[in-house]
Amino acid sequence: MDSFMDFYFEEVFVKLNRDSLNERYKRRELVEYFNSVITGCAKGQNKSDNTSCKNFVNSALKFHNTCKTKNGDVCLMGKYHNLLYIAMKLAFDWSLQDNGVVAALLDELYACERTFERIFLGAIFGTSAPFFLAGWKSDFMDKEENVHALVFFLDHATNANLEWKDGDRSYRFIDVPLESCGKASPVRVVIQMGASEILMILLRFGARITSDHVSNNPIESILDRLNEYNRKYPYELVTCLKLTMRAMPHLNLTVNKDAYKHLELPEDYNYQRKVALEKYGDILNDHLVLSSRCGLKPVELKHLCRCLIRDRLWQNFELPFGIYKLPIPMSLKKYLDLLDD
Incomplete structure (x- = not known):
């Protein structure tokens, strides 16, 4: 050869x-x-x-x-x-x-x-859409093969403990920004697309739901979009919201404390609760977000343990397959792997 x-x-x-x-x-x-x-x-x-x-x-x-x-x-x-x-x-x-x-x-x-968009975009948008976004067509046959290829390279990148530096930030394969999407993270693009199947794959492998070059909080973008539907919520968008809430300890809403200065609230005031009720009251009333995840009630200990264990596994490049090495019942393994809630 x-x-x-x-x-x-x-x-x-x-x-x-x-x-x-x-x-x-x-x-x-x-x-x-x-x-x-x-x-x-x-x-x-x-x-x-x-x-x-x-x-x-x-x-x-x-x-x-x-x-x-x-x-x-x-x-x-x-x-x-x-x-x-x-x-x-x-x-x-x-x-x-x-x-x-x-x-x-x-x-x-x-x-x-400085990007892996030619692996990600085909899985997110299909084989032809990347041509209109970036001027190239996917090398894989169809969307299904693109998804399989994404998982193939995610698995190898995780097993190889790969990280890349960009300025003062380090990225893993799953979080490298997509140049043709305004340097948004893959998980943000998937959330904006409402592609719950791809979102589940990314979250299982430990995609970070954090701020990026686009804005601060991708979950708020879901909540804002749901508000636009007058309580007739699209299934895919609701599924994306529920999946992201499995992977995060709680909602971390953007709070402008200056807007509440005139109320003379105490230092330890629960601003998260106030913002959640004011901006997303209908969504909370419709039980799309658990009251324990938005500051209305304490977060469940079981869920906090899930987030902590997943974070430790992520630090050691063991998501998601390291979950199944743990000496715990299969029901808990599925819970840690975000398959159950």
Whole structure:
């Protein structure tokens, strides 16, 4: 495989037009070609398909890095960068098990783009929508395959303990901002879309429901949208709200204390309760948010324990699969994994 790939890159790939892999169908043709090469090399060398796929991904990374080094450590983009997406698709197609190789591929993608939107957007919007958002089409066949690919790379990124620095902030794969969505976090985009299926995946893997480049509190955006429906709430939006409330200790509403100065309230006054009742009274009356999660009553100890245990597992890169290593009943494992409430 190594000799073949060296020959291919030196004699064939370098002669391709720089923009020859910009079209999705061209990348797919090359993926099919390399699928045949991997199968042939595996049989000819009496190795597993997984080993042959690993060798291909390593060869692609080596070639990309060599070209980048010769260009002053700046990616040449065009076909040189699209080669990484061909490697990405092959790694998924063959369910590549080598965690280090997949981690190296993700590192290289982030170093060039500072985002993983070409993995996330297809799962969130489908295969065609990213073209209107970012000018490219997903390398995966349909939305279902995009979701499977997202889980595949989430699993590898978690197992490899991957984190990336951007200024003074550190991001994990699941929280890296999406450039084409105004640098919003994936979980915020999913919440705004009302895509509860994808939201469940992100939350199980420990997506942070915190402030980002867009605004302070993604849950408030759900509550504000629900207020617009005059108590005829969309199912998907309600589901998103309930899922996010499983993953957070309680609502943390934005409070402008200056607006209440004229009331001369005590220092320990429960502003969260007041804001919740004033802004979202109908939602509370309709029991879409538990009274124990918005300051009206104390938070349940069981729920606080869930949030604390999940946070410890997240810190150790053990979400969600580390839950099932705990010596506790299956009902509690499902509760910790956000499957039950």
